[in-house]
Amino acid sequence: MVNQSFPLGFLLLSFSEYPGLERILFVVVLTSYLLTLVGNTLIILLLVLDPRLHSSMYFFLSNLSFLDLCFTTSFVPQMLVNLWGPKKTISFLGCFIQLFIFLSLGTTECILLTVIAFDCYVAVCQPLHYATIIHP
Structure with a gap:
């Protein structure tokens, strides 16, 4: 007798x-996720908009x-879905894709x-050679 069942998702x-x-x-x-999104977006915008900050x-x-x-x-979005909704499963393919992207x-x-x-290291230990080692 062979078991023919196939799980549709992980619990x-x-x-x-x-x-x-x-x-x-x-x-x-959700609060920490939104703070992370806003903080990192502000950092990126500040570094793109200010020309004095265009160094390596x-x-x-x-x-x-x-x-x-x-x-x-x-x-985090999958975690929020699992915390809010009644369904607490994820498909095998979804889990694999999420793990691959995460890693x-x-x-x-x-x-x-x-x-x-x-x-x-180059900036501190070899400041005179910094421009030749780290170049655009």
């Missing part, structure tokens, strides 16, 4: 015993803010932080 961890806690967590996560360090900072926007947007953006953010660290 996610929820606080179904405490529905009031889900609403509180929804408000907290600020270029990396704007890219880091953009990656942070994408990184948080890759998982890809996390890896990219680590690489960018490494580049930022190298930029700072």
Whole structure:
């Protein structure tokens, strides 16, 4: 006898015993998500609009803010849906895509932080060679 069942989605961890806690967590996560969106968008706009901030360090900072926007947007909306709605599942394909995007953006953010660290190292340890090592 072979089991022919195929699961349509993963069951996610929820606080179904405490529905009031889900609403509180929804408000907290939504507030922090909106603050993240507004803060990173303001950083990007400020760095694009002010010509005095068009150096390599600020270029990396704007890219880091953009990656942070994408990184948080890759998982927070699904978390908000699961906290607010009655359905607490995600499809296998949706979970795979979300995990792939999350890990890809996390890896990219680590690489960018490494580049930022190298930029700072060159600026502090070899300031006279900075313009030749780090060029546009």
